[in-house]
Amino acid sequence: MDDRTLRLRQKYRQFRVLVMGRANAGKTTVLQKVCNTTDQPKIYNSKREEIDLSALAPSRERGEHNIENEMIFEANPGYIFHDSRGFECGSTSEFKIVQDFIEQRGMRRSSSEQLHAIWYCLPTDNASRLLTGAEARFFQECDPGAVPVIAIYTKFDDFVLQT
Ligand SMILES: Nc1nc2c(ncn2[C@@H]2O[C@H](COP(=O)(O)OP(=O)(O)O)[C@@H](O)[C@H]2O)c(=O)[nH]1
Ligand SMILES: [Mg+2]
Numbered sequence: 001m002d003d004r005t006l007r008l009r010q011k012y013r014q015f016r017v018l019v020m021g022r023a024n025a026g027k028t029t030v031l032q033k034v035c036n037t038t039d040q041p042k043i044y045n046s047k048r049e050e051i052d053l054s055a056l057a058p059s060r061e062r063g064e065h066n067i068e069n070e071m072i073f074e075a076n077p078g079y080i081f082h083d084s085r086g087f088e089c090g091s092t093s094e095f096k097i098v099q100d101f102i103e104q105r106g107m108r109r110s111s112s113e114q115l116h117a118i119w120y121c122l123p124t125d126n127a128s129r130l131l132t133g134a135e136a137r138f139f140q141e142c143d144p145g146a147v148p149v150i151a152i153y154t155k156f157d158d159f160v161l162q163t
Helices: 001-012 027-034 058-064 093-106 134-140 156-162
Strands: 015-020 042-044 070-072 080-085 117-123 148-152
Touching: 001 015, 001 093, 001 134, 027 080, 027 117, 070 134, 117 134
Parallel strands: 015 080, 015 117, 117 148
Antiparallel strands: 042 070, 070 080
16 A cells, blocks of 8 residues: 555545435445445444344334434444435435435544445346436435545346346
């Protein structure tokens, strides 16, 4: 590693990523691959208290969902993931939550609180539409500022199989 890389590595101990994409897009699978694990992530609230999902009823879990929660895989704590679940319904309030989060986190001076990237998972299998209304809106209207948006096409093997 050169000097610059070393300096960056020292400054950015953790890499914070907002993961977007509808249910079943393959988000969790991509994160597991990146972190080289098959485990589920641990989830922490903004006070860094662990949230025990098994203790929550499914309906409650949805209600408890908060974009500020941090998902961390024990196998690779170098990544902190935020999940924008709920965005898929495309409502204006959900869109605003995501937009505000990106704006707030993009402006943070402290590198440990900054949002470093947005990974947008788009399933390519035949059963899915490539872009839903909410997704088209995100790409047209959302201003990520300095935060790079990376589109990840998922389920490509299925696309190949179908075509
Ligand atoms: N064929 C295929 N299936 C996938 C791929 N990625 C995920 N899946 C499957 O799609 C389903 C949803 O994946 P998941 O990662 O849970 O999606 P999430 O809801 O976005 O977190 C699971 O049954 C996965 O095994 C892929 O690249 N190819
Ligand atoms: Mg998931």
